[in-house]
Amino acid sequence: MSRGRKPAKDLSYRDKKIVERYNSTTDTMLILTKKYGISKQRIYEILKRAKRLNYVIKRKRLSALDHDFHQCEVCKKILKIAEKHDLITRKHLAQLLSIGEGVCNRHLNRLKESGVISKLFATIRSDRLVKALQCYQNDSLSPAAVGRKFGYKNFYSILSYQKKKGIRLERMLRSPFISNQKQEEQKPSFRPWV
Numbered sequence: 001m002s003r004g005r006k007p008a009k010d011l012s013y014r015d016k017k018i019v020e021r022y023n024s025t026t027d028t029m030l031i032l033t034k035k036y037g038i039s040k041q042r043i044y045e046i047l048k049r050a051k052r053l054n055y056v057i058k059r060k061r062l063s064a065l066d067h068d069f070h071q072c073e074v075c076k077k078i079l080k081i082a083e084k085h086d087l088i089t090r091k092h093l094a095q096l097l098s099i100g101e102g103v104c105n106r107h108l109n110r111l112k113e114s115g116v117i118s119k120l121f122a123t124i125r126s127d128r129l130v131k132a133l134q135c136y137q138n139d140s141l142s143p144a145a146v147g148r149k150f151g152y153k154n155f156y157s158i159l160s161y162q163k164k165k166g167i168r169l170e171r172m173l174r175s176p177f178i179s180n181q182k183q184e185e186q187k188p189s190f191r192p193w194v
Helices: 013-024 029-036 040-052 073-084 090-097 101-114 127-138 143-150 155-165 176-186
Strands: none
Touching: 013 029, 013 040, 029 040, 073 090, 073 101, 090 101, 090 127, 127 143, 127 155, 143 155
16 A cells, blocks of 8 residues: 555646646746745646646747837837947846846847847946956057956957957047058158159
8 A cells, every 4th residue: 555645637726827827928937936926946846747747838939020129118228229339238238228137138139039139239247348348449558458457367368359259349549649640641642743
């Protein structure tokens, strides 16, 4: 004779609702945990048990094609920021939009999947690195000086890695000596034929 509880032949009403909601909406396990007051592990176990009892577990995925970028306010704001800022972190982007990082990431990923925004936009994770790269672009400091200023030992290797990744780091040189030299090079030298 076996001990313990006999396995249930079907799911309870709450478990059926969880499976139905998981299949029909784009809710994540975290959202379901907050709604039903149980842990992620418990939801995982319910889904696993439902699968064993021959329930279909097919999560609805929201593709980039289902999302209308022209009507979404968050996407419009992200596009405006993408036109102005080349170097930005996802965290700073979420702060500029005053939304959560998860919401910002979802909208940003949909924009990247559809090809509206470059895949390299908001890929840098460190605010300090963004500031160092902006300093390198805007000031006439050498890579070693920028590295010392922001605490990087080999800033030159960071620059070469970012360039290999595809991030454009064109410098805005503001030195008057260089601009005068360029103007002299551009003047045509005219010699009359003798």
